[in-house]
Amino acid sequence: MTFPLTTSAYRDLTGPAPTTDDEIRSAGPLAARAVGVTKVYGTGDARVSALDGVTLGIPGGRFTAIMGPSGSGKSTLMHCLAGLDSVTGGEVFVGDVELTRLDDRRLTRLRRDRIGFVFQSFNLIPTLTALENITLPMDIAGVRPDQAWLDAVIDTVGLRPRLRHRPSELSGGQQQRVACARALASKPEIIFADEPTGNLDSRSGAEVLSFLRNSVREMGQTVVMVTHDPVAASYADLVVFLADGRIVDQLAAPTAQGVLERMKGLDR
Ligand SMILES: Nc1ncnc2c1ncn2[C@@H]1O[C@H](COP(=O)(O)OP(=O)(O)OP(=O)(O)O)[C@@H](O)[C@H]1O
Numbered sequence: 457m458t459f460p461l462t463t464s465a466y467r468d469l470t471g472p473a474p475t476t477d478d479e480i481r482s483a484g485p486l487a488a489r490a491v492g493v494t495k496v497y498g499t500g501d502a503r504v505s506a507l508d509g510v511t512l513g514i515p516g517g518r519f520t521a522i523m524g525p526s527g528s529g530k531s532t533l534m535h536c537l538a539g540l541d542s543v544t545g546g547e548v549f550v551g552d553v554e555l556t557r558l559d560d561r562r563l564t565r566l567r568r569d570r571i572g573f574v575f576q577s578f579n580l581i582p583t584l585t586a587l588e589n590i591t592l593p594m595d596i597a598g599v600r601p602d603q604a605w606l607d608a609v610i611d612t613v614g615l616r617p618r619l620r621h622r623p624s625e626l627s628g629g630q631q632q633r634v635a636c637a638r639a640l641a642s643k644p645e646i647i648f649a650d651e652p653t654g655n656l657d658s659r660s661g662a663e664v665l666s667f668l669r670n671s672v673r674e675m676g677q678t679v680v681m682v683t684h685d686p687v688a689a690s691y692a693d694l695v696v697f698l699a700d701g702r703i704v705d706q707l708a709a710p711t712a713q714g715v716l717e718r719m720k721g722l723d724r
């Protein structure tokens with residue numbers, strides 16, 4: 457599917473994301489992009505085509521949501537874009553670096569230095585405090601955190617009074633904000649969040665979504681988030697809809713109601 461756009465629309469943060477080779481070429485710098493990506497799991501009877509020729513540019517400094525029915529390939533696309541899974545065909549770029557050209561060591565370093573990933577299940581270490589969890593990836597890598605940046609992240613997450621608490625002493629929303637802060641702490645160019653509010657009540661979910669949106673608005677962060685929830689999607693600047701491993705639609709400046717109507721259209 458193509459979207460009738462001028463090049464200048466891509467600089468407008470409310471415009472659609474490029475989804476064809478031509479649009480990608482004229483889009484200028486992108487935080488990440490998938491070009492003709494296919495992903496096949498299994499062989500023979502067990503063969504599943506999870507991504508079926510996905511071309512998508514992720515503009516920098518913008519909050520993009522990815523939606524679609526269960527099994528449509530959302531997590532697969534996120535994992536391929538983040539270098540957590542390999543593609544069967546096509547190319548994935550983070551900035552201008554093509555991931556399939558990297559050996560394991562370089563890919564690991566790129567993931568560590570340039571990408572933040574927020575998992576649905578938080579993935580916090582129970583025996584470490586909130587602050588220790590936030591700085592853990594940098595501690596492992598032997599990288600000193602930029603203290604001013606770390607302070608800004610912690611204040612944006614609003615967890616300063618909770619830094620010495622362990623995950624079991626934090627609410628679900630606070631734990632997920634720690635996970636978001638951990639993803640942001642190393643100043644990654646791009647953050648991927650796979651249903652970050654899937655396990656949260658609506659109030660905690662709103663905390664996390666506001667934080668992600670603020671990190672885009674106030675810190676210029678690039679965020680890509682998978683969600684099932686039209687209200688969560690309405691925090692994003694743009695929603696991209698997947699079905700059967702393909703991009704089928706987009707909605708800029710989404711409202712929850714607008715997203716719901718598009719999703720009903722997909723289900724039909
Ligand atoms: N490791 C795997 N091995 C085999 N098939 C897989 C694997 N991972 C995903 N799939 C299949 O690929 C397709 C896309 O899966 P994916 O997890 O990307 O969907 P999704 O859109 O994230 O769904 P959900 O909303 O349920 O999380 C599904 O049919 C799934 O069964």
Ligand SMILES: [Mg+2]
Nearest residue numbers: 530531532650
């Ligand atoms: Mg998924």
